[in-house]
Every structure is written in structure tokens, then in C-alpha cells.
Amino acid sequence: MFAKKVVVAAVLLGLFGAAGTVQADPLTVYGKINVSAQSSDDGAGQFSELKSNASRFGVKGDYKLENDLTLIYQLEWEVDLTDDANEKNIKGRDQFIGLTGSFGTIKAGRNDTALKLSQGKMDLFNDYEADIKTLWKGENRMNNSLAYITPKFAGFSLMVSHIMEDSEKGQDGQSVALMYGDEGLKDSPLFASVSMDNDVNGYDSSRVFVQGKVAKIKLGAGLHQQEVMAGGKKEDGYLLNAAYPLDKFELKAQYQTLEDHDGYSLGTDYKLGKETKLFAWYSSFDFYNKADTDYLAIGIEHKF
Template identity: 55%
Template sequence: MKFISKLSLSLLAISVSAASFADPITVYGKANISAQAADEGAGSFTEIKSNASRFGVKGDLKLDNDMEVLYTFEWQVDLADESGSDNIKARNQYVGLKGSFGTVLLGRNDTVLKQSQGKIDQFSDYEADIKGLWKGENRMGDSVTYISPTANGFSLGLTYVAEDDVAGDDSQSISLTYGDKALKKDKWFASVAADFDMKGYDSQRFSVQGKFDQLTLGAILHRQESVETGSSKNGVMMSAAYTIGKLVLKGQYQTLEDDNSATIGADYKLGKSTKAFIWYTDRGLDKSEDKSWLALGLEHKF
């Protein structure tokens, strides 16, 4: 595995060097690491944890007929991993075309249902990430993603996942979004989305988020059903963030039937691309022991 990691890094370096002579590329990433005190039912312990730290390259190039080719190659890096173990794994990696017809991407990508949450999850990549309770947070290979042009603020998204197996079944994801996920161009963002037989589940979501001066509020209604058993569960998530200068106070509450997760936290901006953060998550589970985490950490983006 060490050899594969070194080979991946070597290929990346060669690709970056070659591409730099052909078309503009962007190298980007973030390092997010925290010191955590955890109680996961079986006992308490402390750890240093890398929270989906990543690096990648992306770019686009103008083609004929007013089209663009675009690509992204992204990897996750575990900054707290033990020396000698494989600490690199693939994230979104795709190539596609963009034009008046919209955008088509082929490769490994988040489904449009996963993307439909926008920035509502205030604790994404931490223990309180909504994937801790809900199905539907899928990144799929063998996939084709289509994003339509925006019309009156609305955009349609489709994900098709090929079966890649004689005994497998194709999967689909669909979304309709309105507004700007980052809440920079619009003060509102909303979406409806559904998965069909995605990793054994059908899922539906309705999401909405609004910005009111320093206050940002968001909510998601969620339903998931096992394709095999037909059993279904419902959940809701509410989030809030309030900005005071360089400080952002955050809170979030999520349910799935009798399971729930409550989180409070704060980010403090140390610079344009760097922040310190603290958060506490308490998760109450109906059929297993409750869990809790307290974290203090640092994030730097580049």
C-alpha cells in the first residue's frame, strides 16, 4: 500500500507538471486536525484526529463550440495516521464537459442528493456529520452526473450509477435546487432530492437555508427506506450559525426516529484561510449506548 501511495503522488506530480504547460490548473486543499476526548460507550479515550483533510488539482480549458473540458482529482489525507500505514484515499475524481446544455461529469462523484444539502450541515466532516445517523451521504464510482443550466434560480441535477456487476442494479439520484449553496449571491437556498436504490436505500430530502444579516438558519427533512426489508425511518435536522466579528457560534440538532445528535461549537478566524474551532457533540441512541465527543482543533485551507 505504501508503494501505491508513493506511486499516486508521483503520478500526481507528473500530471501537475505536464498540465502546467497545457492549461491553467488550481492546486487546493485543507488541513483540519483536532484533539478529541471521546466516550463511545465502551469507554473513554483521547485521540488526535484528521477530519477529512484533503488535497487536489482542478482545472478547465476552453474548447470549440463554446464548450469547456473540466476535471477534478481529489484525495483525502489522514494527517494523524500512524507512520507506515496507507493514509491516502480517493475522493471526487472526474472529467467532464460544460456548455449551453449544462455540465456532464464522468467518474467518481458525490450524488446530487448528497450535494443537495448545500452548507446546511454546520459540522460536516466531524462526528456530528449528518451521515452519522442518515443514509444518503454517498460518493459513487461508475457514475455520470448531469447539472442543468440555471433558469430563474432553479437547476436540475441527475446522477446515474452503472451496476458494474452482473448481479448488481443501476442506481439513480435526482435533485432540484434553488439559489446559491454558499448564500453569497442569494440569501436563500432550497432543494428537493431523492435516491433510488442507492447502496440499498431509497431516500428523500427537502432542504432549506436562509441568511438574515449575521444569522444563518437551515433545516432538512429526511426519509430513508431499505430496499430489501421495506422498513423506513424519518428524521429532521436544524442548524444555526451566528457571526460576531471573527467569531462564529454554531449549533445543530439531528434526529432519526428515536436516535438524536446535538452539537454546539464555535469557529474563530485567525486569518483569511485559517481558523481555530471547538465543538461538543452528544449522540443519544435508542438501541445502543450513547456517545459524546469534545474537540479543539485547527483548519487551514490553501
């Protein structure tokens, strides 16, 4: 009996030793929780509410392969912290698998289009009521999407998205963006992009963005054009914004138009730590074909 126990122990130790030599797949768990208390006037009346502003969680990783190739993947979901726990509480965001190497990066799955990504960090009120998608078409995350991003050359990179038709009655769509510089304005003093959608989610769209720093002030400007595929109606708009850091505060202002629609936002962020901030903002929109809207919010964000 003792001999059998020794043999079993030896086998178990061998298995654990072998398991210890297996290379684990590097995996990162990440997310963001953003919740605000908000006073909303949507044109029908004023009310108060709690808003979960695109709070999310996900896992992502990379794995070294042969021939200098790296496998990359990401699975991300949006979660509504303020809603009932039901089927609408969690929904998919960017989810893909891909390969990266000296040729660039290829991704397959559900991806933000090249036009959407071309904004970099231009939208100072992203994920709030004044997100640029309030007026502009083109903020698309598409299923059945293939994306290719070139390596950077002299500060330039090209991204191409191909959206498959997914049915015999469907239509393929394309999105292309040429980008220059660093969207965080840390490695370069300027970020600029030119992008275009062809038959994506029912629209043809094009954009030009420029963002840079003058002293400590971050200034941005953008032009946008969209055309409905079915009716051929074409609309133009522009965006202007500025952000100014002041100790632990960042003061922000943004103005956006689309034909006779326009809206402006004023806000401030206060840094509580490296990954945590308090924020407050006010946004107001004037529409020519529906009731105007106004929003006032104060909230907290934490990234992990």
C-alpha cells in the first residue's frame, strides 16, 4: 500500500511539474464604470435619472506565434449598472480575433469602423448625451467586419474596414481612414485624420479631424458630411472644441452642428486618482424638426 501511495504521489508531482512548464495565454481583464445623476429635459418634460454611460468590462490578450506573428483577441461587453438585470442589461461591444506582425494588424469579428476610430479622442463628451453621434451618422460598430491597420510610417497609418453583406439581399460596406500622429497627443503635438464610409448602415459619410495643443490648451476641429443611401439627402456639419488642464481639473467646451441642428456642451473633470475622476457637464441641443433638449449631470468614473 505504501509503495502504491509513493507511485501515485510521484505521478501527481510529475503532472504538476509538467503543467508548470506550460506557457499560459496572457490575459488582461479590464473595464470602466461610469455613472451619473442626471437632470434630463428631452422635450416632453423634465425628469431625474441615473445613467450608466457605456460602462463596460472585457478580456483581451495576445499570444506569440511562429514567424514573428502574434495572435490578438478581445471580448468586450457593455453593462448598465442602473437598469434591471435582464437581457438588455448586457450587450456586446468590440469582439474579435486577429493577427499582428510586420505587415500590420488584421481583425475579424465585431469592430468599430475606420471612420468611427478616426476621431481618436476628439469627442470630449464621448458616451454622454452630447456624444457626436447625437447629430452625426457614422459612429458604427459593425458585425461581420474585417479590419486591416497598416504599421505606422512617418507618423501615418491607414485603416480599412470591410463589412460583409451577411445575406443574399445585403450590401457590402467599406470604411477607410488615413490618420496621422498620436491621438493622445503625447508622442506628437498633432493628430489629424481623413475618413470615408461607403454604404455603411445606410449612409455614405466623410470626415476630417484636426487636434493639437497650443500652450496647454487642447484644440480640435472637425468637418462632417453624410448622405442617405436611399433618398440621397446630403447634410453637412462641423465641430469645434477646447480643453484646458488646471491642476487636478480639466475644463472642456464643445460645439457641434449639422445643417440647422446644433448643440453645445460645457463640463469639467476632477482627478481623484490615476484611474478615477469626478465629472460634471451641461449639454443643450436645438433641433429644427423636433423639440430641443437639455441635460445636466454629475458623476464618477473608475477604470480598472
